[in-house]
Amino acid sequence: MSLGTKKFVITRFDPDRDTEPRTEEYEIPVQSDWKVLDAINFIKDEIDGSLSYRWSCRMAVCGSCGMMVNGEPKLTCKTALSSYGDSLTIEPLANFPTIRDLVVEMDGFMDKFQKVKPWIIQAKERAVEEGPQHQSPEDLQAFKQFSMCINCTLCYSACPVVATDPEFLGPAAIALGHRYNMDSRDEGADERNAVFRGEGTIFSCSYANECSEVCPKNVDPAGAVNQAKFNAVVDWASSFVVKREKE
Amino acid sequence: MTDVCRHDVIIVGGGAAGLRAAIAAVEADPEISVALVSKVYPMRSHTVSAEGGAAAVARDEDSLEMHGYDTVKGSDFLGDQNVIEYFVEEAPKELTRLEHWGCPWSRNEDGSVATRAFGGMTTKRTWYATDKVGFHMLHTLFQHSMRFDRIVRYDEHFVTRLLVDDGNVRGVSALDIRSGEVRAILGRSVILATGGAGKIFPFTTNGRIKTGDGMALAAAAGVPLKDMEFVQYHPTGLPGTGILITEASRGEGGLLKNSEGDRFLVTYDYGVGKKAELGPRDMISRAVVQEIEAGRGISGPYGEFVHLDLTHIGREKLEARLPFVLELARTYAGVDPLTEPIPIRPVVHYMMGGVDTDIDGATSLPGLYAAGETACGSLNGANRLGSNSLTECLVFGARAAQHAVLYSRGSSEGNESALLAQAEAEAARVSALRRHKKGSEKISTIRRELNTTMEEGCGVYREQASMLATVQTVASLQDRASDLRVSDDSMVFNTEVIAALEMKNMVDVAQAVSVSAAARLESRGAHTCRDFSSRDDENFMHHTLCYLEAGGPRLDKKSVHLGHWEPEERKY
Ligand SMILES: Cc1cc2nc3c(=O)[nH]c(=O)nc-3n(C[C@H](O)[C@H](O)[C@H](O)COP(=O)(O)OP(=O)(O)OC[C@H]3O[C@@H](n4cnc5c(N)ncnc54)[C@H](O)[C@@H]3O)c2cc1C
Ligand code: FES
Numbered sequence: 097m098s099l100g101t102k103k104f105v106i107t108r109f110d111p112d113r114d115t116e117p118r119t120e121e122y123e124i125p126v127q128s129d130w131k132v133l134d135a136i137n138f139i140k141d142e143i144d145g146s147l148s149y150r151w152s153c154r155m156a157v158c159g160s161c162g163m164m165v166n167g168e169p170k171l172t173c174k175t176a177l178s179s180y181g182d183s184l185t186i187e188p189l190a191n192f193p194t195i196r197d198l199v200v201e202m203d204g205f206m207d208k209f210q211k212v213k214p215w216i217i218q219a220k221e222r223a224v225e226e227g228p229q230h231q232s233p234e235d236l237q238a239f240k241q242f243s244m245c246i247n248c249t250l251c252y253s254a255c256p257v258v259a260t261d262p263e264f265l266g267p268a269a270i271a272l273g274h275r276y277n278m279d280s281r282d283e284g285a286d287e288r289n290a291v292f293r294g295e296g297t298i299f300s301c302s303y304a305n306e307c308s309e310v311c312p313k314n315v316d317p318a319g320a321v322n323q324a325k326f327n328a329v330v331d332w333a334s335s336f337v338v339k340r341e342k343e
Numbered sequence: 344m345t346d347v348c349r350h351d352v353i354i355v356g357g358g359a360a361g362l363r364a365a366i367a368a369v370e371a372d373p374e375i376s377v378a379l380v381s382k383v384y385p386m387r388s389h390t391v392s393a394e395g396g397a398a399a400v401a402r403d404e405d406s407l408e409m410h411g412y413d414t415v416k417g418s419d420f421l422g423d424q425n426v427i428e429y430f431v432e433e434a435p436k437e438l439t440r441l442e443h444w445g446c447p448w449s450r451n452e453d454g455s456v457a458t459r460a461f462g463g464m465t466t467k468r469t470w471y472a473t474d475k476v477g478f479h480m481l482h483t484l485f486q487h488s489m490r491f492d493r494i495v496r497y498d499e500h501f502v503t504r505l506l507v508d509d510g511n512v513r514g515v516s517a518l519d520i521r522s523g524e525v526r527a528i529l530g531r532s533v534i535l536a537t538g539g540a541g542k543i544f545p546f547t548t549n550g551r552i553k554t555g556d557g558m559a560l561a562a563a564a565g566v567p568l569k570d571m572e573f574v575q576y577h578p579t580g581l582p583g584t585g586i587l588i589t590e591a592s593r594g595e596g597g598l599l600k601n602s603e604g605d606r607f608l609v610t611y612d613y614g615v616g617k618k619a620e621l622g623p624r625d626m627i628s629r630a631v632v633q634e635i636e637a638g639r640g641i642s643g644p645y646g647e648f649v650h651l652d653l654t655h656i657g658r659e660k661l662e663a664r665l666p667f668v669l670e671l672a673r674t675y676a677g678v679d680p681l682t683e684p685i686p687i688r689p690v691v692h693y694m695m696g697g698v699d700t701d702i703d704g705a706t707s708l709p710g711l712y713a714a715g716e717t718a719c720g721s722l723n724g725a726n727r728l729g730s731n732s733l734t735e736c737l738v739f740g741a742r743a744a745q746h747a748v749l750y751s752r753g754s755s756e757g758n759e760s761a762l763l764a765q766a767e768a769e770a771a772r773v774s775a776l777r778r779h780k781k782g783s784e785k786i787s788t789i790r791r792e793l794n795t796t797m798e799e800g801c802g803v804y805r806e807q808a809s810m811l812a813t814v815q816t817v818a819s820l821q822d823r824a825s826d827l828r829v830s831d832d833s834m835v836f837n838t839e840v841i842a843a844l845e846m847k848n849m850v851d852v853a854q855a856v857s858v859s860a861a862a863r864l865e866s867r868g869a870h871t872c873r874d875f876s877s878r879d880d881e882n883f884m885h886h887t888l889c890y891l892e893a894g895g896p897r898l899d900k901k902s903v904h905l906g907h908w909e910p911e912e913r914k915y
Contacts, residue, residue, distance in 0.1 A: 097644070099881050112833045129583070129677070141787035145839045146831035150383075152550040155586045157478055157672060171459040174674060194523055196836040202384065206498075214486040216445040228442040230454030236447060243479065247386055272486075279445060 097128040103183040104135060106147065108197050111223035114184035118192065119185075128176055133161050133172040136186065136198075156312060159246035162189050162253070169250035171312040190253040191262065205249055207216075208265050212273030212291055217284025235280040242275035245315045248320050251307035257300055265297040267317030274324040289328045298325045345516075345766045346526045347759075350378040350495065351751045352744070353515055354527055355502050355557060356536030359386030359477070359733060360715025362484035363437075363740035364534050364747075367490045371748040376769070379519055380497040382552060382841070385485045387665025389538055389550045389740050390736070393477020394589035394667055396469035397733035399434035401458050405466050407431045414731060415908045416690055417463040417623050419868035419878065420744070421570070423904035426702050426722050430731075430738050437737035438470050446483040447472050449664075459664075460594040461730045463915075469730040474589050480733060485747040490873045496700035497528065501841055502556065503769045505533060505564045505711065506762045512564070512710040513757035516769040520841065523834030525773055527766035529759070531590040531751035532604035532710045534743050535561060535698060536736075539716040544691035544801075545794035548580055548587035555732050555852035557717035560700040562851060566706045567888040569719040569901065573695035573869045576628040576803050580690030581676050582645035587692070588668055590729045592653055593620040594595060595664050599631070599847075600650045600684065601639035607649070618915040625726045625869045628689040632803045635688075643686060650684035688802055693732065694871065695723045696859070699888060699901070704743025710750055714743040721886065721904070725868020775902055777840050782828035786842050789827065790849070793820050798854055801860050806873045810861040821850045855889040858896045880910060904913075 101123050109117040122139045131152055142145045151161040156174040163172050164187040166180065177184075192200035222229070251267035252258050258266050273292065277285040292298045301321045308318040352368050354361050357379055368377045400410050410431040415422050429736065442448055443454065449457045449471050458467040472479040488494050500517040506527065507513065514529035537557030541549025558568055562771045579588045593599075599620055601607045608619045613630035615622030622630075631649055634640060640647035653661060653668070658681055661669060665680075686884065697719035704712040713738045714720075722735050800813025824846050831839040865879035866872050867902070886901040 099740055110833045111835055140838075145786070145829065145842075146833065148831075148836045148838050150387075152383060153389065153392050154425060154550065156674065157667075158383075158389070158550065160383065160387045182688050196833070198838050202498075202581050206384075210489050215490050216443065216487075222443045224436045224439050224443075228439050228448070228456050231448050233452065233455045234449055234894065235454075240447055243482070244475075246391075246478070247384075250468070276445065281443075281445065283487075284474045 099126045099128045099178060102135065102177065102180070104139065105185045107187040107200070110196055111192055116184055125333070128178055130177045131173050132165055132170065132175045132177055132186070136172065148196045156168050157246055159248035161197055162248045162250050163187065164190055164253065169253035169310050171250065174312055187239065189249060191255065191258045192249070200316055204262065207225065208269040209272065211265065212269050212285060213288055214272045214276060216276065216279065216282050217287060218281070219283055229281055231280055238280070239246065239275045239278035242271045242278065242315060242320050244313045245271055246313055248312065249266055250312065251317050252311045254306040254310040256304050256306065260295060261300065263296045264300050267321065270324055270343060271315055271317040271320035275321040277324070277327060285327070285331060289331045292328045293332060300330060345763055345770055346524060347763065348378065348526055349668040350376045350528065350530045352747050353378045353530040353533045354381065354536060355380050355515060355533065356388070356715065356717070357381035357485070358388035358390040358536060358538055359480055359484060359736035360740040361534070361536035362481070362488050363737045364536055364714055364744035365494045366484070366488055366491070367744035368748050369493045370497050371745050375493060375748060377494045377558060377753070378497060378530060379494050380500045380515065380528060381636040382499065382501045382520070384498050386482060386495070388481060389553055390477045390549060390724055390733070391479040392548070392587070393733055394474045394587060394907070395594070396459060396461060396471035396476045396730045397438055397480065397592035398461065398464065398469050398728070398730040399438045400431065400468055400666065401435060401456055401470065402467065405468050407619055409465055409555055410434070410468060413464050414722070414728055415730040417726055419904060419913050420884070421724030421867060421903055423721035424907045426720055428907060429702060430735065433738040434734045438733060441480060441483055441737070444483050444487040446479055449473060454892060459591055461728070462590050462593065462621050462627070464727040469594070471591065473785045474591055475667045477733060478614070500526070501844065502560065503773065503844060504765065505560055506765045507708070508757040508761045509720055510709060511754060512708055513762050516766040518773055520836055523837060525766060527772035528765055529762060531754040532712065532747040534704070534747050535713040535717050536715045536740060537709070537717045540849070540852045541607050541691050541694070543793060543856070544797050546580065547586040547691040547800070548577055548585055549691070553666055554634045554849050556845065556848045556879055557713065558665050558697055558855070559848035559851040561706060561711065561713065562855065562891040564708055564711070566708050566711065567699045567889055567890050567891070567899065568855045569696055569699035569721070570859070571855040572698035572863050572887060573725050574691060574801060574856065575693040575695060575869050576689040577624055577692035578627040578631050578689050579651050579687040582643055582686055582688050582802065585690040586671055586675050588651060588671065588687055590666050592651060592665055595660065596656050597651050597653045599627070599636050602641045603639060604697040607634050607639065614914070615915045622915055624729060625871070626775055629871060630690050630902060641686065646688070648686040648688045652684040653680045653685045654682060654684065659854060682771050693727055695719070695725065695727055696856070704739055705746060710754060711888045712743040712747045714740040715733040725870060763833055773840060776843055777837060778830055778832050779827065779829045780832065783825045784823045784827050784838070786846055787825055789820055789824050789846055793850060793853055797856070800857055804871050804873055805860060807861065810857060813857045814861055817850060817853045821854060824850045826883060834838045851891055854896055855891060859887045859889050862898055884910070
């Protein structure tokens with residue numbers, strides 16, 4: 097069903113030609129069941145082939161289509177057009193350097209991601225012949241929510257700490273490190289907590305909760321940061337106790 | 344001058360198959376340097392969208408023999424039986440490895456890994472992590488791969504060509520999407536793990552990036568594509584978008600119903616017998632089409648559909664087992680599966696065919712390997728069983744890597760200046776494309792016409808006349824696709840150039856699909872011809888090989904590896 101036309105004011109930036117980002121307007125016919133991404137695809141296919149942005153799965157799971165829609169970070173393939181008025185502004189995700197148009201640079205994020213050692217650490221690696229480990233449904237539940245992150249980075253765009261300190265480890269990376277810390281199969285919490293106690297990590301978080309509010313997958317990174325703070329402190333304090341005992 | 348990077352093994356693709364291969368390669372040899380080249384960040388690969396599960400024998404009541412038999416029967420006896428035997432044996436080990444690496448498999452009360460029912464499988468053997476299995480497997484593999492410094496990633500690099508010297512593959516040319524430069528990535532062996540090609544069809548569960556690039560790359564280097572006529576239609580996609588509603592929803596008790604509210608799979612005889620909703624995909628897709636043709640479909644803005652009813656399963660189980668299905672149906676179909684049936688229709692899902700490989704993943708071009716959906720090592724034959732392909736990515740990703748590592752030890756560097764000349768020719772091709780504002784054909788128009796003709800000729804049901812018409816249309820589209828209009832002349836993140844390169848790959852793959860289909864004068868698995876309605880073992884118990892040559896496509900045959908299971912009529 098047609099929903100009439102809507103105007104899209106889209107940020108354009110081509111480092112080959114532009115010194116500053118500029119905007120371009122497109123007025124297009126839209127359908128009632130369209131997501132924001134459908135409209136952007138229509139513009140690219142039918143009006144302006146040079147518009148650059150990322151997308152792939154169009155089912156809210158690959159995490160590549162994040163953009164600012166009317167100033168808020170959104171997963172555009174999940175965001176219904178019908179909930180907006182006649183005009184929308186589309187900008188690249190905030191708090192990231194822009195490469196081109198709506199494409200942001202992911203290098204910093206990928207580095208942070210790797211920093212938290214997002215893999216199972218065990219003192220002795222298991223052989224395949226030992227078979228799968230047991231993990232109770234409750235133990236699974238303890239970290240499951242934090243394993244649902246699709247790396248869309250909307251939380252970095254919403255985070256007031258990232259806005260002022262781009263080096264801040266940030267919500268998704270902390271939630272990921274915490275996910276492994278909470279996994280009953282993992283023995284690497286000491287190593288990750290050492291990272292967490294470093295500068296620009298969990299204690300920089302002001303607990304504004306914006307990250308959890310924009311998360312399209314209900315991962316609750318703010319909750320993860322809070323739990324991680326508590327665990328890192330307990331871990332630190334108990335290591336102190338052990339040391340004293342040894343002395 | 345082209346930028347040159349040197350490694351031992353080059354892996355193209357960062358999905359389940361590519362990541363598993365990368366890990367296996369560095370584990371096989373502590374010295375080796377691996378390049379992992381992917382046109383999107385690995386965690387965006389379409390493996391991420393897989394929902395239902397991954398198959399491997401896990402329970403005492405089950406056996407490797409049963410998994411093998413189900414697979415060969417599902418394949419309509421076109422699967423290679425040595426490959427199937429190896430697969431079922433390795434499958435539990437591979438899923439166990441993923442468990443050790445942190446995959447959050449769903450659990451039984453006692454803490455053991457849970458399994459669910461899946462179409463065409465006689466017993467519960469599909470491991471799952473709610474209904475986001477591909478997502479969890481992909482992220483587990485990607486995160487685990489980060490432990491290894493020797494896996495060097497080339498994220499957002501689009502491979503445009505295989506570099507071949509003296510009859511050996513020695514590298515790839517890759518367009519760095521961010522800078523617009525073409526790099527020569529040189530190595531001693533190359534593994535293609537580029538995924539499927541669903542985007543040549545209009546309604547598909549596949550994402551934007553599934554354009555068959557690896558198949559086209561191999562074909563351009565003279566490697567045959569095998570069994571391309573076998574395209575899997577999944578019976579339960581959302582009309583319009585094609586978004587998948589997983590087979591696990593039937594595994595958990597979902598029912599298919601027509602406009603009269605009848606469970607048509609049992610009310611009418613569609614040959615799926617007692618399996619009903621748990622029948623194999625090819626048969627259920629045909630049943631849905633027949634049901635609609637019999638006037639018992641329901642009409643909507645995107646054509647006729649039938650219903651997938653989950654309402655009787657109950658909130659608790661649906662929220663625990665199928666949370667993603669709830670989210671997808673609510674967001675993309677506007678229905679709440681707790682109280683309403685979901686509209687569904689058959690959609691293109693998976694390519695059984697692909698780059699012809701042997702059991703080691705080796706192709707006919709020395710040094711070139713392939714694994715995952717882009718490969719056809721003949722596990723799936725004429726019809727893949729749901730949940731076998733995620734496991735296939737692991738089993739054969741690992742095996743291809745082990746063999747690519749062995750090969751790389753014995754091979755020499757090759758003639759570097761010849762390789763660089765090829766990469767430079769590619770740089771020139773890309774650069775010409777970038778300035779092709781005067782091209783006469785719009786990319787979106789060619790895509791639409793290709794999609795339309797592929798559905799007309801190579802749909803769930805096929806006919807000689809329409810298949811031949813599609814062969815002709817694709818040939819003309821191939822011609823037109825050589826003059827695509829590219830309005831974007833920027834070096835930086837030029838997605839229109841990428842779309843043009845992908846378009847060319849898509850028409851090549853579509854040619855292989857339509858030509859192979861038109862030559863198979865029988866019905867087997869997913870290839871169902873109205874004019875040749877039964878299986879013809881006497882004349883067609885063979886694989887199709889399709890070579891894309893300068894003078895046009897050429898077909899050949901390859902024998903099927905039999906020996907363990909005797910071909911029989913496929914009845915459920
Ligand atoms: C919606 C959906 C649900 C599914 N559910 C299941 C299921 O429950 N169980 C099951 O067993 N199977 C399922 N499948 C099938 C299965 O998910 C796929 O077959 C499998 O994930 C393919 O993995 P892959 O590694 O071969 O390719 P992909 O995951 O598609 O990865 C391809 C990689 O190649 C890269 N690439 C491609 N072209 C180029 C190029 N030119 N240059 C550089 N890089 C390139 C891409 O960037 C990507 O990293 C499902 C499929 C879909 C679409
Ligand atoms: S396109 Fe994949 S999350 Fe939107």
